[in-house]
Amino acid sequence: MAGPISSGAGVTATHNPGTRYGPALALLASLFFMWGFITVINNTLLPHLRSVFELSYTQTTLIESVWFIAYFVASIPSAKLIERVGYQKSLVIGLLIMAAGALGMTVAASIPSYGVTLVMLFVIASGITLLQVAANPYVAIVGKPETASSRLNLVQAMNSAGTMLAPLFGAYLILGRSKGGTAQGDVVLTQAERLADAQSVILPYVIVAAVLAVLAIVIARFPLPAMGNATQRHNKEERKKHSLWNHRNLVFGIPAIFIYLIAEIGVANLFVNFVSQPDIANLTHEQAGRYLTFLWGGMMVGRFAGSAIMQKFDAGHVLAAFSVGAFVVMLVTVFTTGPVAMWSLILVGLFHSIMFPTIFTLGIKGLGPLTEEGSGLLIMAIAGGALVVVQGWLADHYGLQTSFLLTAICELYILFYALWGSKTTNALPDQQVAAE
Known part of the structure; x- marks a missing residue:
């Protein structure tokens, strides 16, 4: 039993x-x-x-x-x-x-x-x-x-x-x-x-x-x-002995999720308006909406590919490589026009694909009995998507294309997290499976 x-x-x-x-x-x-x-x-x-x-x-x-x-x-x-x-x-x-x-x-x-x-x-x-x-x-x-x-x-x-x-x-x-x-x-x-x-x-x-x-x-x-909740009381007592804030990977992981959501949501929400512009692809909103499928399709493909790649390579290094790729294509989006700018913006979906699950996994690594609280904080950081209004303000005052520089800056923080912020400190042993 x-x-x-x-x-x-x-x-x-x-x-x-x-x-x-x-x-x-x-x-x-x-x-x-x-x-x-x-x-x-x-x-x-x-x-x-x-x-x-x-x-x-x-x-x-x-x-x-x-x-x-x-x-x-x-x-x-x-x-x-x-x-x-x-x-x-x-x-x-x-x-x-x-x-x-x-x-x-x-x-x-x-x-x-x-x-x-x-x-x-x-x-x-x-x-x-x-x-x-x-x-x-x-x-x-x-x-x-x-x-x-x-x-x-x-x-x-x-x-x-x-x-x-x-x-x-x-x-x-x-x-x-x-x-x-x-x-x-x-x-x-x-x-x-x-x-x-x-x-x-x-x-x-x-x-x-x-x-x-x-x-x-x-x-x-x-x-x-x-x-069931048979071990819940034990977990609560165990958690009191430790502090979440002793874990660098979580402390820097929370803003990483928050900042990543600004980048992802900003690209997706302004995509149709951006590619519809005469100097980009000159499409109707309906036509541009169909191209949005490629952006999200790239994220799905990237998740499968990233999962396979991480079987052989360190997750932090893979995250760093994808963040560099995202930074490069966002610069191409900002400083070029025509189909090149449109397809570079579509391509960022491929590089964004692994970011949320990888940051989340690195953020809770080594939390042991603190995993539940750490996961909750990372989920609350999804609220970072609300700050996409900042990119809207930039688009109104400096132009829609220029506003994507904010996305490029977000990719740099993800690179910092991948290379340094995600390193575990004071790692705790994982929770064990109890059985009779």
């Missing part, structure tokens, strides 16, 4: 060798797909809202800032909710919150209202935060502990699949059905055209809400394996 098992994330469960975890893992992978999909819809939604509400780049990127502020605001309440009602109910609640926000987006489109749009996107992002806090540790323990990394990589690949397909969905159902999305370059819309364009958002968000509601019903009725 198996005893309590403690995962690397600080979550515990009782593993039963006779239990089939494949169906549960497949269902949970669909959650990773959906929140990746919904998050990246924003990349096509932002240029659409910019023309509908006649927004500046600062106001446009503020939309994404509100999205990532939700990660910071909702993460601790999410953890408390999970402790109170359990993981399965929390997954259902998270999906229903997202569905409510999606329906709220249809209300915002009907009015139309920039303020209501911000509120509804915050609601959707709060639901995704709850799913993130609940699903990540759950996936780590659904099955044999020795294959936890394999399972996490699998669901992350599904997340990448969602991010790759979302631009096609958004380009076809949002940009492709709107006057602003099919016009060449920036266009000034009449009041009637802006109202019609705003309402083009209704159908895609009704579809999203329906899928989320169905998924919530399926998860509510699905017999997910129960998670």
